């Protein structure tokens with residue numbers, strides 16, 4: 001295979017286990033092809049007068065067979081591109097939260113500037129046959145910027161978050177420009193069928209795109225292959241972690257502590273898209289409607305700190321803390337607290353232990369591109385005595401994980417009923433559902449995802465590209 005060049009907002013050293021499944025999976029391909037990974041270093045350089053540092057500060061280092069190329073950002077670029085356009089505009093709009101979007105024009109200017117900077121820095125590193133794979137909403141216009149500089153490589157883009165329906169997307173000022181920029185790619189990948197359909201409907205109605213073949217759209221003088229490539233996890237890597245020392249320790253401690261109780265778990269970033277307050281209210285409803293669950297059902301909610309410089313994230317944190325305090329005050333006993341809320345990132349090596357010890361996992365986002373926690377929970381279970389996944393129908397994962405108990409997180413009573421059903425599900429039914437789910441996440445794991453995307457990119461119709469050139 002040709003050399004693969006990955007570009008994402010942040011890069012991770014693929015050799016470090018803590019980097020997680022995506023880094024490991026990408027790392028494998030990058031390593032095999034002697035590839036390159038470019039992104040922001042995570043460092044902010046304060047200019048003398050808040051100005052931007054000069055260019056040419058790309059830091060290049062080797063991680064095994066992989067070249068890592070990282071760029072520092074100026075304070076202004078970081079605040080407008082990353083905190084601004086990516087996290088205050090695209091993230092809320094793409095998660096259907098127009099009410100939380102802040103359409104400040106300085107953000108868009110910063111977003112364009114940083115994408116231009118990435119393009120200028122990346123171009124000299126590219127060889128003509130490289131396959132370039134750009135990741136996520138931070139870098140949508142990158143291919144368009146590279147094309148302007150004369151780049152003719154095959155370039156693919158994968159959107160890790162949802163793409164909203166046309167009328168929500170159309171509320172974004174400059175949406176025509178943003179979606180138009182996707183046509184500079186050869187392949188555009190989405191997490192779910194629903195997202196791919198939103199793209200199809202949008203480009204046909206707003207950009208008068210022509211459908212020129214299966215999943216092939218032509219507009220702006222270019223042809224793009226756009227379809228879903230649902231991301232998976234590295235099931236074997238996760239299974240190995242599950243049997244590691246730290247995970248076993250966590251599992252045994254939890255089993256011991258909760259031997260007479262029913263343990264439920266929630267593991268998320270503290271993001272408003274994850275539906276945490278809705279989840280706590282559904283759990284409260286469980287305690288109110290099913291008295292037998294009192295003194296028994298215990299929810300451990302791990303919510304890791306994230307994007308705390310953005311107001312909406314401080315608001316959701318306060319709301320969650322208030323709700324957890326309320327439910328513990330109303331229902332808690334001297335020897336039992338219904339919710340244990342932990343505002344921290346759980347060490348990756350311990351995560352499978354907690355998953356395995358929990359009878360039920362609550363994965364109930366209001367909107368989510370995929371949600372890998374749902375898949376990790378399945379991978380961590382003991383097939384002989386598996387737990388039950390309660391999953392929001394609005395997570396991309398719900399398209400694949402049909403044997404989970406699917407819920408509408410806005411329906412508090414309905415979700416409480418599903419949690420009750422999960423807690424009382426007979427062993428044979430748990431086993432049958434788990435077996436089907438495990439099969440699905442195994443056949444569609446992260447390696448399948450990476451291979452199918454890169455194969456699509458490698459085999460993109462050369463004739464169509466010629467016509468476009």
Ligand code: ADQ
Nearest residue numbers: 160231267268269302303304345346368369370371372373
């Ligand atoms: P995220 O929104 O970050 O990712 P998710 O897929 O749920 O969401 O989690 C990514 C990883 O973070 C998982 O490996 C998970 O275990 C870990 N994680 C989450 N919360 C944690 C916590 N409190 N402690 C420790 N680890 C935690 C985006 C999209 C998703 C999409 C992924 C991958 O929003 O929809 O599934 O990218 O494409």
